[in-house]
Amino acid sequence: VEHMHESLAWTDGVMLGREAYHRPMILHAMDLALGRAQPGAVTFNGVIERMTAYCEHEVGRGERLSNITRHMLGLRSGRPGARLFRRSLSEDARLPGATPALLATAAAAASSAFSSVMES
Structure with a gap:
């Protein structure tokens, strides 16, 4: 998630690849890091x-x-x-x-x- 945040400083998006399939809750962690979700919104x-x-x-x-x-x-x-x-x-x-x-x-x-x- 930290690397994603750094990459978004100079690019329009990040590629998650298989990470999103193998660890789908990372999508919520990314939304939290970007301020697009509230803690506990997805459990x-x-x-x-x-x-x-x-x-x-x-x-x-x-x-x-x-x-x-x-x-x-x-x-x-x-x-x-x-x-x-x-x-x-x-x-x-x-x-x-x-x-x-x-x-x-x-x-x-x-x-x-x-x-x-x-x-x-």
């Missing part, structure tokens, strides 16, 4: 809620849950519980009968892992 739990609604709609249309969740694996990147979150989405979303409620379950497991780290 992990808020994204999970919105994506759950989207998944419900798409699964209702016949889409496989895993086709959506595989693009969400980086949401928790670099934070406690990330591995558990990724594993839950990548493995459990492929199971027969997987529902969008899996997102909340995976998020809760990731948050629980975070709480365990904080208590240690």
